[in-house]
Amino acid sequence: MKEWYLLYCKRGEQQRAKQHLENQQVECYYPEIEVEKIVRGKKKLIIEPLFPCYMFVRFDFEQGPSFTTVRSTRGVSDFIRFGAKPKVLQGDLIYSLKSAEKPKNITVDELPKVGQSVGICDGPFMGADAIYKEPDGEKRSILLITLINKKVEIKVDNTNMDF
Structure with a gap:
């Protein structure tokens, strides 16, 4: 065996x-x-x-x-x-x-709409609520999160978003 x-x-x-x-x-x-x-x-x-x-x-x-x-x-x-x-x-x-x-492959067609609220499910900003801004290549996206009452852009892998 x-x-x-x-x-x-x-x-x-x-x-x-x-x-x-x-x-x-x-x-x-x-x-x-x-x-x-x-x-x-x-x-x-x-x-x-x-x-x-x-x-x-x-x-x-x-x-x-x-x-x-x-x-x-x-x-x-x-x-x-x-x-x-x-x-x-x-x-x-x-x-x-x-x-x-096995990675999750999210195509550009499956991404959220601009301005849609998304959650971050992995990484240093895990659990934070964000607003989808735009795709950054095929595997990442730019999100806006609020830090100290100011909107800040962050780049996140598409597999780490929950929408």
Whole structure:
């Protein structure tokens, strides 16, 4: 029976390890997030692993590759263990991570009307009421919130608005 395990990979070699493990018919998963970073003075969206150097793998060690084969794959350091054997993870954990990773895609047609009241459901302004002003590209919008009796423009991801 296939079980989920946690691997520790060599720094920066998760992609290599994933490729070699998938060649051995091992199911691999490592969640990635999109992070906004400043590179050479400009803001860029970069995709990074959510858990650097860690990867979830699913295989049946009795039928498929053995623990030793997986452990000696290029890019892999070792299994996360509790005692002598690798720790078996609950599948619910991985499936909940996978379901949380899928982003909500809101198209421009589904955005609120200019002047419509919206709520902010994530981020530093979570719970604040705002007024929709205009879209800012495909994934963000400009909202007006009241701070100290003054209307202030903020930029918010479209997925963080509740309307």
